[in-house]
Amino acid sequence: MTREDNLLIRQIAEGNELAFKMLYDHYSPKVYNTLISYTKNAEDAEELLQDVFVTVFNTAQSFRSDSTVSTWIYRISVNKSLDFLRKKNSSKRFGIFASLYKRDSAEIKYESVDFVHPGVKMENKEDAKVLFSVIDELSEKQKTVFILTQIEDLSQQEVADILQTTRKAVESLLQRAKANLKISLEKHFPERGNSSKNTSQ
Amino acid sequence: MENWKDDILSSMKGADRADVPAGAFHKIEQQIKAQKQKQLSPMRWLAVAASISAVVIGNLFFIMNYEQESTSVASDDAYPALVTDFNIYGNE
Structure with missing residues (x-):
């Protein structure tokens, strides 16, 4: 092509x-x-x-x-x-700042926390919802590497070309992204870990 | 124990692509057309530049002529005798 x-x-x-x-x-x-x-x-x-x-x-x-x-x-x-x-984050910050002074302006639009990717398989729906709820905690580069390799299914070399960096750097960013996502998951969904422990016993 | 986190991280594996909204291409075409209409063609830019320079040159010409006229009026005082020769009513 x-x-x-x-x-x-x-x-x-x-x-x-x-x-x-x-x-x-x-x-x-x-x-x-x-x-x-x-x-x-x-x-x-x-x-x-x-x-x-x-x-x-x-x-x-x-x-x-x-x-x-x-x-x-x-x-x-x-x-x-x-x-x-x-832009969205800066307007959100401004919205929070404005709401401190103006009670009426507290009507801030946040993105849906229940986003479900339209292409996700039925059996993975709940897990994907959780994934997208923590993905914004990654840095821009980590998020980009995670989306392009894990969702878009591009090779690490293709992602390296897009980001104009090396394949090694992409590999390292992906590892850090996964590690950070796991930390966020433990922090925000501790009950999941407990329920999986209980079921494994 | 770690499986639940790995399951979440790999939950998008094998997912289908989201369907592109119908009519998106038409909107893109409209945007490109609107852009083209906004942009001035080089010929139109030339016409605008030519009319601006015509106005500027016209104004300059007027100012220069005005200054010349005012200096020529001042120079009339240098010939009082000539003026009195033709002053018909002054002799009465």
Whole structure:
């Protein structure tokens, strides 16, 4: 697909809308799936999806084939997602600050803590819900590595290319992400550990 | 003992991709079209630049002419004799 992708990008740079549609059809499921893992909200993910593909269309001319089209599109998606989360967190902080002074402004919209990924298997639904409730406690890099390797199922080398780092660094980030998630799980869901101990006895 | 945490961490393994909302591509197309309409073409930029420079040059021309006129009025005082020669009512 790499050669065809490069050809599509060249055609998009010339304003070819059909080529753009073909690229969209191929990459939109991957992009949307990544975005929804960050935003944990279908509306926000759709808005970011539009933003990602408008950027792809606008910057196709400046695409250099030193990375693959897939890497480039994933990089745009990750950057847009992280920007979105930063903005959301700062507005949330401002909301809390404002609510200290104004009683009426205490109506702050928090994201759903019960987010269920639409693609998750029925038997894993509850576990996935717990996973997404603690994933925001990771740093940006750890979260990105975890989402791309464990949810998007990309190889560590692909993730290293997206983050412009080494495979070793990705491996280490993934280990730390998993360790930190386990700490968060113990902290927030201690009853789970107890119930599993009881059932094992 | 650690299994419950590992189960949670691997709960997204083998999950399907979320379905892309229908109509998202149409919205993207609309956004791109709106962008194109907002952007001024190079020819329109040239037309705007040309009209601005025409206004500036016109104003400069007016100011320079105005200054020349005021200096030429002052120079009339240098010829009082000539003026009195044609002063018909002054001799009465």
